[in-house]
Amino acid sequence: MHSRIQEIRDLPLFATTSDEAFQTLTRGAYVQNFPTHAELITEGESADFLHIIISGCVELFSAWQGRETTMSFHGPDATFILAATIKDRPYLMSARTIEKSRIIMIPSEDVRAVFETDPDFAKSIVTELAGCYRGVIKASKNIKLRSSTERIANYLLKSYNALGKPKDFTLELEKRRIAALLGMTPENLSRGFAVLKEKGVSVRGQTVRITDPEGLAKFAKPNRLIDSW
Amino acid sequence: MHSRIQEIRDLPLFATTSDEAFQTLTRGAYVQNFPTHAELITEGESADFLHIIISGCVELFSAWQGRETTMSFHGPDATFILAATIKDRPYLMSARTIEKSRIIMIPSEDVRAVFETDPDFAKSIVTELAGCYRGVIKASKNIKLRSSTERIANYLLKSYNALGKPKDFTLELEKRRIAALLGMTPENLSRGFAVLKEKGVSVRGQTVRITDPEGLAKFAKPNRLIDSW
DNA sequence: CGGAACGTTGAGTTCGGTCAATGCATGTGG
């Protein structure tokens, strides 16, 4: 049990939080393991808990009139859905695991209460939320300003650079999920990879090799206000 | 001068802020009048000031590789760009006035400083930011889950309801701006209006009449998790 | 070994964008 608390305490979100505030936050909190494809929350429900991912991967998605769209994927240390928790409003998105995942759930009331009493925690929360906001803006710009092939190129380039420009690397997500993340169908992702072959990328199964980083970058035109760090 | 301060003091964002904190915030602040089509900020610049709109209308937009896209429009009481101010990071969007506008500019440093010392202000800021976040999410769902005609139908329905279901009403924005807001070309907006004629909408110039609210709603299928209030 | 899910490829469609012409306001200067 002690180690469970510790793994939460070590999260960046709580780095500067006082012990007292941390106690309050974790008193009513759960830590839970979920299998793959577990639906964690459903849009429209009231935001009773702030969720924080310890390990695994979670997809945020939305539906309307039988259509569904993926909004984002999140890994360890990410929070969702903070904005609903703060405003005490219904979730705007649903969440499901796409791997076995370990999630902390902190009662929204406690988050709001501690926010008011602990300035450092308030700072952490607002920084986290601002980061989420900027993430959505970037995603939106990516979708609205780029063609599907350009989005793929930038996605590959970003992975490549994040991993330190390795000779080749493995895709983190299944291709169908990459397609969903980039706002296209799996068929179109395939066709995109085919086009990018001429620009200096070879994709074989899960393995990607960037044969011409310069050429790819020249095509992708990555931009820190969209792809950023 | 006194009335200038007063008009700021009365903003919702400062409703619960202490006088002392308010003093600090406004000490280094400007209030400025801008003409139509003034470029207020450019994406990539550092976020030196939090902007608050007192009157007028501001467009947020982004560009990449010669392409441009409208992200949102904002009227009185809205803030931008809060997230950049908080994170002390470059703006992700540019802003321009589309009417004569009166804008408050508060040094970002002061916002961050007061955030740490005044819990009520911190609360206001985080609530405002959470609202911005949810706004972007809704806009993104609107774009990704609906066809252009459906977006138009919902836009008209929302205006209609917001105004109290009047016999007819005038469009707030120019049609070209509505088109940009809804993520389509002006040509397509025109065609959309034509289609909606059959669904119970007549648009003549700036004037809209909803002849069949039921029928329009049946087509538009408005949803509180997208169109909300 | 068989089946299920994923991925790829091809054919055809559709939605929305581009380009161009025209109409319609508004506004300015002679």
Add this chain to the structure above:
DNA sequence: CCACATGCATTGACCGAACTCAACGTTCCG
């Protein structure tokens, strides 16, 4: 006060990016 310029809105013809549907191949797992 009118002539003309300018910018917005509309309409039509065409184009193209991306989606749908279907078939087939591959991989992985029971």
